[in-house]
Amino acid sequence: KHFTIALVPGDGIGPEVIAEGVKVLKTIEELDSELSFSFTEFPWGCEYYLNQGKMMDDDGINQLRHFDAIYLGAVGYPGVPDHISLRDLLLRIRKSFDQYVNLRPVLLLHPSFTPLKDKAEKDIDMLVIRENSEGEYAGTGDWLYKGKPEEVVLQTGVFSRKGTERIIRYAYEEARRLNKTLTSISKGNALNYSMVFWDEVFEEVGKEYPDVTTYSYLVDAASLYFVSDPERFEVVVTSNLFGDIVTDIGAGITGGLGLATGANINPEKDYPSMFEPVHGSAPDIAGKGVANPIAAIWSVSQMLDFFGEETWGKVVLDTIKGLTVETENLTPDLGGKATTNEVGDRFAEKLKEK
Amino acid sequence: KHFTIALVPGDGIGPEVIAEGVKVLKTIEELDSELSFSFTEFPWGCEYYLNQGKMMDDDGINQLRHFDAIYLGAVGYPGVPDHISLRDLLLRIRKSFDQYVNLRPVLLLHPSFTPLKDKAEKDIDMLVIRENSEGEYAGTGDWLYKGKPEEVVLQTGVFSRKGTERIIRYAYEEARRLNKTLTSISKGNALNYSMVFWDEVFEEVGKEYPDVTTYSYLVDAASLYFVSDPERFEVVVTSNLFGDIVTDIGAGITGGLGLATGANINPEKDYPSMFEPVHGSAPDIAGKGVANPIAAIWSVSQMLDFFGEETWGKVVLDTIKGLTVETENLTPDLGGKATTNEVGDRFAEKLKEK
Ligand SMILES: CC(C)[C@H](C(=O)O)[C@@H](O)C(=O)O
Numbered sequence: 119k120h121f122t123i124a125l126v127p128g129d130g131i132g133p134e135v136i137a138e139g140v141k142v143l144k145t146i147e148e149l150d151s152e153l154s155f156s157f158t159e160f161p162w163g164c165e166y167y168l169n170q171g172k173m174m175d176d177d178g179i180n181q182l183r184h185f186d187a188i189y190l191g192a193v194g195y196p197g198v199p200d201h202i203s204l205r206d207l208l209l210r211i212r213k214s215f216d217q218y219v220n221l222r223p224v225l226l227l228h229p230s231f232t233p234l235k236d237k238a239e240k241d242i243d244m245l246v247i248r249e250n251s252e253g254e255y256a257g258t259g260d261w262l263y264k265g266k267p268e269e270v271v272l273q274t275g276v277f278s279r280k281g282t283e284r285i286i287r288y289a290y291e292e293a294r295r296l297n298k299t300l301t302s303i304s305k306g307n308a309l310n311y312s313m314v315f316w317d318e319v320f321e322e323v324g325k326e327y328p329d330v331t332t333y334s335y336l337v338d339a340a341s342l343y344f345v346s347d348p349e350r351f352e353v354v355v356t357s358n359l360f361g362d363i364v365t366d367i368g369a370g371i372t373g374g375l376g377l378a379t380g381a382n383i384n385p386e387k388d389y390p391s392m393f394e395p396v397h398g399s400a401p402d403i404a405g406k407g408v409a410n411p412i413a414a415i416w417s418v419s420q421m422l423d424f425f426g427e428e429t430w431g432k433v434v435l436d437t438i439k440g441l442t443v444e445t446e447n448l449t450p451d452l453g454g455k456a457t458t459n460e461v462g463d464r465f466a467e468k469l470k471e472k
Numbered sequence: 473k474h475f476t477i478a479l480v481p482g483d484g485i486g487p488e489v490i491a492e493g494v495k496v497l498k499t500i501e502e503l504d505s506e507l508s509f510s511f512t513e514f515p516w517g518c519e520y521y522l523n524q525g526k527m528m529d530d531d532g533i534n535q536l537r538h539f540d541a542i543y544l545g546a547v548g549y550p551g552v553p554d555h556i557s558l559r560d561l562l563l564r565i566r567k568s569f570d571q572y573v574n575l576r577p578v579l580l581l582h583p584s585f586t587p588l589k590d591k592a593e594k595d596i597d598m599l600v601i602r603e604n605s606e607g608e609y610a611g612t613g614d615w616l617y618k619g620k621p622e623e624v625v626l627q628t629g630v631f632s633r634k635g636t637e638r639i640i641r642y643a644y645e646e647a648r649r650l651n652k653t654l655t656s657i658s659k660g661n662a663l664n665y666s667m668v669f670w671d672e673v674f675e676e677v678g679k680e681y682p683d684v685t686t687y688s689y690l691v692d693a694a695s696l697y698f699v700s701d702p703e704r705f706e707v708v709v710t711s712n713l714f715g716d717i718v719t720d721i722g723a724g725i726t727g728g729l730g731l732a733t734g735a736n737i738n739p740e741k742d743y744p745s746m747f748e749p750v751h752g753s754a755p756d757i758a759g760k761g762v763a764n765p766i767a768a769i770w771s772v773s774q775m776l777d778f779f780g781e782e783t784w785g786k787v788v789l790d791t792i793k794g795l796t797v798e799t800e801n802l803t804p805d806l807g808g809k810a811t812t813n814e815v816g817d818r819f820a821e822k823l824k825e826k
């Protein structure tokens with residue numbers, strides 16, 4: 119089986135961590151004669167923007183269309199406003215390819231990584247399913263009377279029946295498949311249109327899944343429980359913005375963004391899906407060889423799952439877990455002394471041992 | 473000096489905790505011959521709604537208008553949809569009385585209360601200033617094609633120049649007065665109108681406060697840092713929705729909603745301000761005498777500060793701190809065995825000892 123992968127390493131530490139992920143894929147190619155990958159690299163990002171005046175080629179979306187997957191590093195750079203760099207590259211890909219499911223595991227790999235007292239691996243083990251195509255991120259709004267005292271700025275969240283129902287249905291299916299509870303996070307008491315609608319759809323679709331136990335939390339309460347009581351959550355479904363926020367709390371309780379991955383999925387496979395570490399480009403540490411590649415390697419595990427190679431997906435995740443006990447072989451953010459490159463090498467070694 | 477206080481105990485545990493706060497105010501009256509309070513109780517809330525078809529009297533806002541302060545317990549009840557109960561009472565008061573500043577201290581009272589490893593009181597000590605009158609809570613939206621496949625629901629955040637500037641200015645003043653850093657929390661990389669505007673205003677107003685050190689974080693990163701690195705934050709300013717979320721994370725890292733207070737301030741004193749524990753009505757424990765009254769008592773401290781009685785405000789907060797070391801005298805949520813009433817009595821005792 120052959121899979122084509124578009125690499126968009128992007129900015130800052132992006133290229134450094136993507137290199138380690140590619141190393142893992144190449145190691146798997148060596149180990150499994152039935153599997154092969156081809157890589158095509160795209161130089162898009164903020165440097166490209168500074169030279170070319172655009173974040174990606176005008177027909178960039180077309181160039182990516184026929185790949186099996188996109189593997190993205192990080193986007194963002196001092197000097198390029200975030201609402202340009204992100205909206206024109208990362209968010210554009212998510213939207214153009216209708217990657218409406220964002221799968222973000224929140225999983226404690228090792229008790230030493232959590233800032234919370236008395237938590238073991240089993241206490242923090244959830245899958246957050248974030249709506250990834252519309253909602254608060256629709257980009258719709260207006261800016262009136264600029265510079266005048268009556269200036270007013272509007273930002274409109276757009277929640278369609280189709281968009282809301284498909285993500286909620288996806289989450290119910292996933293909860294059923296995994297035999298886990300499903301928690302919806304919304305905010306109907308204040309967001310009196312969008313979130314009242316969300317809650318209605320959650321209840322309505324739920325009627326088709328009487329076997330799935332459900333909970334519904336307000337986003338503020340859920341944010342508190344992520345910290346005080348993460349055991350409550352198994353599969354979680356929520357809107358684009360709330361998913362953005364709670365998965366970062368999730369990263370917080372599991373050891374930081376160096377350990378957070380996200381898969382941007384188009385389940386119908388009409389378009390390529392995209393796999394990315396959640397962290398940013400971290401310009402302050404770029405080029406120093408200290409970036410933690412584990413999130414990027416975890417993205418590879420998600421990619422393999424998506425390719426239907428779940429056995430390999432699991433091997434990669436288990437190897438990550440095995441590596442995290444060897445503190446000295448980790449990057450400084452996790453208390454180790456290894457470089458990005460050394461972590462990748464050690465990882466490949468361990469993979470070969472299996 | 474005499475202050476008139478409107479009591480709106482509300483639902484569930486609201487009346488139980490407000491009773492303890494009133495006990496504190498009456499104790500202060502006894503101890504300080506220069507101070508007196510009068511209380512007028514309003515029976516509004518969900519029970520009222522179930523009997524009268526409305527959360528408060530039609531002219532309720534007028535009835536409250538001439539009080540010096542409103543002291544609110546909690547609102548919400550099974551059987552009354554939250555978007556009715558909250559919008560028609562709590563949010564209506566905030567909005568009608570232009571209580572555009574929501575002051576929420578995030579303060580660790582005792583190391584045993586935090587679920588975080590290795591944190592002392594000094595590590596978690598911030599003041600979150602939440603915009604409280606507009607933004608995401610404007611209540612503006614539309615619901616089109618209900619029940620059809622093309623159904624679409626819109627929720628519009630409204631950020632006015634006046635509303636954005638005044639809260640940011642208030643925060644700069646507060647940071648200057650307290651000689652602390654100021655952190656703005658926004659999300660300009662995704663919310664391309666409202667939050668880009670917010671960031672501009674934050675920078676612009678900042679030019680008038682060159683002495684104040686500022687930081688600006690994305691809401692997702694800030695949410696992570698609240699957990700991994702709360703030491704970063706001193707004074708924080710943010711929008712209505714983001715303030716709602718991050719202050720609940722704040723409650724999470726300091727011991728839960730039983731210890732979280734909020735002051736809804738109209739700084740110009742054109743209208744009464746409102747003081748409330750942040751927790752909900754907790755119908756599951758209502759009537760059992762186990763509700764934690766500390767948040768409600770802390771609200772009294774905020775009320776006294778607002779009345780210009782900062783000495784008493786500080787005494788109440790210090791007494792709370794003193795009480796929190798006596799675990800056996802606390803409610804079960806904090807590991808104690810005391811009832812709501814006993815905590816209030818013990819508190820009054822300690823106040824008299826001072
Ligand atoms: C970079 C930013 C636009 C993005 C988001 O808000 O979705 C990021 O925070 C994420 O979580 O993937």
Ligand SMILES: CC(C)[C@H](C(=O)O)[C@@H](O)C(=O)O
Pocket residue numbers: 307308338558562563716734750
């Ligand atoms: C009850 C709810 C409407 C309210 C809010 O969202 O503001 C509450 O969560 C709060 O934080 O005061």
